[in-house]
Amino acid sequence: MTTRRSILSGLLAATAAIAASEGLAALFNLRESPVLAVGQSVIKLTPGPIAERIISVVGHADKPLAVSSVVVAILLLGALVGLWWPRPRAYAVVGALVVLASAAVLARPHGDSGGVLASVAAGAVVIGVLHLLRQQPQHTVDESRRTFLRTSAVIAVAAIIVGSAGEVLASRHRRRQALERIRAALKVPASRVPAPEGADLAVEGQGGWLTSNRDFYRIDTALSPPLVNPEGWTLRIHGMVDKELTLTYQDLLDRGLEHEWITICCVSNPVGGDLIGNTVWGGVPIKGILDEVGIQAGADALLSTSDDGWTCGTPLEALTDGRNALLALTMNGEPLPIPHGFPVRQVVPGLYGYVSATKWVVDWEVTRFADFKAYWTQRGWGERGPVKTESRIDVPKGGESLDAGRTTIAGVAWAQHVGIDGVEVRVDGGEWQKATLGTVPNVDTWVQWRLEWSAESGDHTIEARATNVKGEPQTDEKADVLPDGATGYPKISVKVK
Ligand SMILES: Nc1nc2c(c(=O)[nH]1)N[C@H]1C(S)=C(S)[C@@H](COP(=O)(O)O)O[C@H]1N2
Numbered sequence: 328m329t330t331r332r333s334i335l336s337g338l339l340a341a342t343a344a345i346a347a348s349e350g351l352a353a354l355f356n357l358r359e360s361p362v363l364a365v366g367q368s369v370i371k372l373t374p375g376p377i378a379e380r381i382i383s384v385v386g387h388a389d390k391p392l393a394v395s396s397v398v399v400a401i402l403l404l405g406a407l408v409g410l411w412w413p414r415p416r417a418y419a420v421v422g423a424l425v426v427l428a429s430a431a432v433l434a435r436p437h438g439d440s441g442g443v444l445a446s447v448a449a450g451a452v453v454i455g456v457l458h459l460l461r462q463q464p465q466h467t468v469d470e471s472r473r474t475f476l477r478t479s480a481v482i483a484v485a486a487i488i489v490g491s492a493g494e495v496l497a498s499r500h501r502r503r504q505a506l507e508r509i510r511a512a513l514k515v516p517a518s519r520v521p522a523p524e525g526a527d528l529a530v531e532g533q534g535g536w537l538t539s540n541r542d543f544y545r546i547d548t549a550l551s552p553p554l555v556n557p558e559g560w561t562l563r564i565h566g567m568v569d570k571e572l573t574l575t576y577q578d579l580l581d582r583g584l585e586h587e588w589i590t591i592c593c594v595s596n597p598v599g600g601d602l603i604g605n606t607v608w609g610g611v612p613i614k615g616i617l618d619e620v621g622i623q624a625g626a627d628a629l630l631s632t633s634d635d636g637w638t639c640g641t642p643l644e645a646l647t648d649g650r651n652a653l654l655a656l657t658m659n660g661e662p663l664p665i666p667h668g669f670p671v672r673q674v675v676p677g678l679y680g681y682v683s684a685t686k687w688v689v690d691w692e693v694t695r696f697a698d699f700k701a702y703w704t705q706r707g708w709g710e711r712g713p714v715k716t717e718s719r720i721d722v723p724k725g726g727e728s729l730d731a732g733r734t735t736i737a738g739v740a741w742a743q744h745v746g747i748d749g750v751e752v753r754v755d756g757g758e759w760q761k762a763t764l765g766t767v768p769n770v771d772t773w774v775q776w777r778l779e780w781s782a783e784s785g786d787h788t789i790e791a792r793a794t795n796v797k798g799e800p801q802t803d804e805k806a807d808v809l810p811d812g813a814t815g816y817p818k819i820s821v822k823v824k
């Protein structure tokens with residue numbers, strides 16, 4: 328190999344190594360890539376007087392300066408390794424660099440094994456690239472030059488792709504952390520409405536009456552949640568309104584938040600499923616805002632759009648009939664978690680999420696259902712999605728083995744904005760027996776229920792059915808989740824010893 332080609336190979340190998348380590352650092356969500364960690368060590372190890380001189384010259388650019396010096400040093404050492412390749416001292420330089428980078432990573436406050444792995448991988452990439460470029464057939468000078476160029480080009484392109492993908496991931500990660508800090512520092516009214524006495528029947532093995540933010544189901548089309556700063560957030564309200572209005576986060580805070588227990592659920596929740604959660608939402612009533620802008624005659628829909636372009640059509644009737652439809656800022660006393668719509672989302676009791684619960688909402692158009700199709704409606708789901716009366720058996724678990732004797736059957740039932748009047752349970756297709764219901768603060772939440780059962784040994788099936796406040800029992804007819812929500816009695820089988 329010519330000297331020029333050797334140096335080029337070395338430079339290329341070093342570039343690919345930096346790209347690989349940056350990519351891995353992003354993949355592992357590291358705070359600092361090995362290059363950054365080495366740069367920080369350089370800064371730390373630079374004697375004070377020299378550091379001061381440098382800072383006095385370059386000012387706040389000292390970090391970029393340190394990092395670019397490190398990159399230049401790595402490239403120079405790469406050239407040297409290329410020249411010496413494949414002699415032992417080439418390997419020795421690579422090995423030394425890996426050890427140095429690993430030490431720098433581990434010396435950092437948040438350094439961990441991911442950074443060491445990225446350093447080792449970088450070393451392996453150097454060796455791999457040099458090996459590849461050296462392995463070329465040497466039939467003719469021309470042929471070998473062409474092959475060298477082609478391989479180099481492929482490696483260079485791969486390095487650019489990996490490096491920039493890593494950069495994109497890492498910068499997203501940093502932005503997410505910055506937004507988490509903004510969220511944590513927000514002052515929102517802390518008022519929490521306590522759970523009413525007797526709402527939580529506290530049956531062992533049953534989920535609580537309150538669903539914690541951490542346990543709350545999450546459904547959306549976003550690969551990673553949109554990062555929306557409340558500082559710059561606005562909701563633009565337009566369409567068939569008397570006067571357009573644009574609201575800021577502070578506008579909403581100034582209006583004062585109402586706090587309400589509301590259970591929301593997903594149309595894709597199968598019978599017995601857990602795409603449902605109950606919490607206290609804090610927000611501004613949507614009705615007041617719509618009254619203020621003035622809905623024009625003929626409008627029947629609110630078309631809401633999220634920061635990431637997801638759309639949702641909600642019947643205006645459900646937003647103006649006096650129910651607690653909220654433009655929500657808080658969830659269980661905290662600013663909305665980012666995946667649940669931070670900074671602002673909608674919550675509408677009685678409607679499935681896909682027609683009502685727009686997260687990261689930024690645009691409202693008052694319009695007519697006849698004039699648009701929202702995201703899921705375009706894909707075959709119902710235009711309007713009222714929640715169907717349903718129940719779920721939580722205890723015992725289906726397929727569980729129980730001891731004979733007294734045991735508790737328990738679960739939840741819901742018919743948001745209508746309310747649950749009763750829940751009945753039957754064993755092995757026998758008589759329906761009335762379950763005891765927990766209390767509820769309003770008709771917009773689920774209700775817990777329980778029934779004592781003397782279990783006799785053998786195999787048993789248990790079914791439940793709820794009846795809503797209008798006296799309508801949930802239907803036994805099995806329906807799939809598509810197009811507008813599953814139905815059928817929840818049914819489990821248990822073995823009693
Ligand atoms: N921006 C946006 N909002 C959205 C969705 C979405 O895909 N994008 N999905 C909806 C659906 S289908 C449901 S069930 C609820 C779920 O809300 P959660 O993730 O807070 O439980 O959000 C709704 N809001």
Ligand SMILES: [Mo]
Pocket residue numbers: 546592593594595679680681
């Ligand atoms: Mo959903």
